Amino acid sequence: NASRRRCVLLPLKMHLNQLVTQSEKEQQEAIEHIDEVQNEIDRLNEQASEEILKVEQKYNKLRQPFFQKRSELIAKIPNFWVTTFVNHPQVSALLGEEDEEALHYLSRVEVTEFEDIKSGYRIDFYFDENPYFENKVLSKEFHLNESGDPSSKSTEIKWKSGKDLTKRSSQTQNKAGRKRQHEEPESFFTWFTDHADAGADELGEVIKDDIWPNPLQYYLVPDMEDEEGEGEEDEEDEEGLEDIDEEGDEDGEEDEEDDGEDGEVIY
Template sequence: MSVESDQPKKVAKLDTSNITTEGEESHDFDVETQKALEDIDACQNEIDALNEKASEEILKVEQRYNKLRKPFYEKRNELIKRMPNFWVTAFVNHPQISAILDEEEEECLHHLTAVEVEEFEDIKSGYRIKLHFNENQYFSNSVLIKEFHLATTGNPASQSTPVKWKEGMNLVGKAEGRQETEASRKRRHGPARTFFQWFLDNTDPSADDIAEVPSMSPCSVLPVFYVYCTCYWPDTGLS
């Protein structure tokens, strides 16, 4: 005695080898199915047009609010300057940034007074990271800028301000010499890549993990502030 199966019948796979391209008459579907496909395609085109319009309007809103936020970012940077060693403390205690800091770079970052992230006016084509320094023994630049943008090819690209090192204070040259020595001895004590090597390296911006670090973002200084507070006042409960 046979038992009737409750499972639904399998749907036959479509033969796509003879599907026509756009603009050609199709003979693969019945009239009703073909009409439904055409209507679905038209509907999807309307959805895509609305999505494109929404993206344009969202960009306009972001541009407007970026301008409104700017004076508050500037005010916040001035307030941060009243907190001793804010940025070096935040960087030294950030897992990604601290991994590429060597000892002399840490000393140098005691002169870092502000970090800004400035988006391009159209927002979507790129941004620049600005590192502000007070007068120091390492270089004469007051601002170092690393910029990320889309090249004419559409691929990610970046460029950096040349660092005007003072005599005998080229931290990149020192790091490279030390790394060569450590490689020859097959012993590594310092980072494989240092902070200023990262800053000056523009070979593969698409793989730049440091540029995506949250503390580089203008919207996320508050978590970095918590890092600062818990380093100086561990009982604050701000972790």
């Protein structure tokens, strides 16, 4: 009996081993095919990126005349850029009072992506003659080298005597203590000397990707809010008038009843 069971089980075990081996082989072949397909997908993604880059380069050139025309029109509006920055929720958080005063002399902003786009961009700030610094243009550039390492460089600000807002900001915070430090941000102009994290420069990305494509939407923010506010106030005023009318009618009815009672003649 034992030998008979061995004769039956041995072929069965060998068959099961063959099935397991076959299953593993199929899985291995499937993995190899998946890898081949994935390589094709990656190749197409790379090709798509190259074609998208060419399209973006083409349209960057097509946009330039319109950016130029827009800059000429913006130049006719006093304080356009300082108003735009003050109205932007993220940028306004970086502005101190003296920064705003200095930015009243900001006449033009230009964002230029490098020709190959992927290697970086430059932001130029053009200033009129002002009491703070000698520079007519302040620039900051962001670069991505061939190995993918980010870096940045900027114009050295030539401050006039006693007008260095970056030093003044730090002195004010030191004197005022920790509480004041939370209320008053560092000077906006410290951004030009901050190169610590060029790959994730929040202000640079906000200006390039959010403000520069359509600065008018932030310049007009208060006007739009005022219009909405006026509409709400009108509705509240109408509701208030209705309440007054209703109260007036009720008071009138009560007065008539009182007059009737008071006007009775008793003989």
